[in-house]
Amino acid sequence: MRDLRSRLLFSKALFGVFVVSIAWTVANFVAPFTIPPGAFANTTGSANAIDHWDIYTGPGFNAFATIVYTVGDVQCHQLYYRSYSLNGNQMPMDARMESIYLFAPLGLLIAMLATPSTSVAQGIVNALPRRIQGWTRKHLGPTKTAFLVVLLGLLPIAVDGFYQLFSDVTHYESTNLTRVLTGIPGGIVSGLLVGVMLTSIRQVSIEVEELRAAAQPSR
DSSP: OHHHHHHHTSSHHHHHHHHHHHHHHHHHHHGGGGSOTTSSOSOOOOTTSOOOHHHHTSTTOOHHHHHHHHHHHHHOOOOGGGSOEETTEEOSSOHHHHHHHHHHHHHHHHHHHSOOOSSHHHHHHHTSOHHHHHHHHHHTOHHHHHHHHHHHHHHHHHHHHHHHHTHHHHOOOOOHHHHHHHHHHHHHHHHHHHHHHHHHHHHHHHHHHHHHHHHSOOO
């Protein structure tokens, strides 16, 4: 139990990100139930912009829902036909982004439980099952392995999104189920990458402190 606790709290910054990530995910599922059914539905917009401030400041929206939906709006286009609904309201983000945020905490947790390293690539390798670690150590090395892990995690989103982006040519429109499924590996890998970066920073600081302590003259 103590070992588990020490691993979870090895990087306080990472633990903080993990808590915020969990809180944000829960908020996305709770917010639609705090406003009347139909208060946020059938919307369209664009990413990286607040498109529906008039709705958030209108009747029916409370401060909590306004914050959650505004943050979601900044990140997502909030297209109703690419979003799931709860309580008669669209969720704050579309199906793919909800999936990414839902599974990102799992990637963060995996990073917390992995053996820390000053190398981000080695940290990703350390998060893999032991059998896979042995194989990659023999055939690929840390850098190629880390690149492959990130690629495999993000490639499904890239492929699905690319075909959907050029729907006028491909005549392809992704389903919400496909968006959720492609968002799972993307969320896990994104969380893992952020988590390993933070544990690497912490490990570097520890080793620097040890070097400084060793360099001090003994009295």
